Amino acid sequence: MIRARVTITLKPGVLDPQGKAIEGALGGLGFAGVASARQGKVIDLKLEGSDRQAAEAEVAKMCEALLANTVVERYQIAIVD
Amino acid sequence: MIRARVTITLKPGVLDPQGKAIEGALGGLGFAGVASARQGKVIDLKLEGSDRQAAEAEVAKMCEALLANTVVERYQIAIVD
Structure with a gap:
């Protein structure tokens, strides 16, 4: 079993009303x-198998297909263990 | 200027319908x-000052007061630079 963490954040320059609300509330x-x-999201995945490189490639495909909107977001994949 | 990343995830055992939806969609x-x-959120903060320890303590206070719901969520603070 492989655990992967995907961190998805807005690209710089993209408006982030949720982040602005947090700023205001903290103030x-x-x-x-x-x-x-600025607010983003994190998705923790558990994947079957034990090939870390294959898992990372698979997760990148998931990001492109579903998890991230690559027009306005970027994603980062970390294989945790 | 100090940059901090707060990662907020649901505690184990807490139902996560959003995560279940992602599982289903990936399938x-x-x-x-x-x-x-399982889905969580990430908040990237820029803080004035240069004392990293003070910043971390301040961010922990922000998590307790606003950012995380500590009944069902846990938070992790990383001082990035």
Whole structure:
């Protein structure tokens, strides 16, 4: 069993209203030093098999096909174990 | 300026309908080897100052106060640079 973590973040320059809301809320709670906040998502996958390289290639295909919107997002794959 | 990444994931045992939907969709697209998928979120913060330890403590406070729901979620803080 292989565990992979996919981290999907907005590309720089893409507007992030959720991040802006977090910035505003943190300011409202008295956290003064926050210059910016941007929100992304993380997907933890458990994959059958034991070939890490094959798993990474498979996860990249999943990202292109479904997990990430590569027009506005970029993804990063980490094989955890 | 300090950059911090907060990764927020559901605690084990907490139902994750979004993750289940991803599992189902990946299966539907022909990705057969996915044993499980769980979705979390990531928040990238830029913080003023240069004291990394103070920044980490501050971000932990933000997680407890706003970013994470510690009843069902756990958070991990990484100071990136």
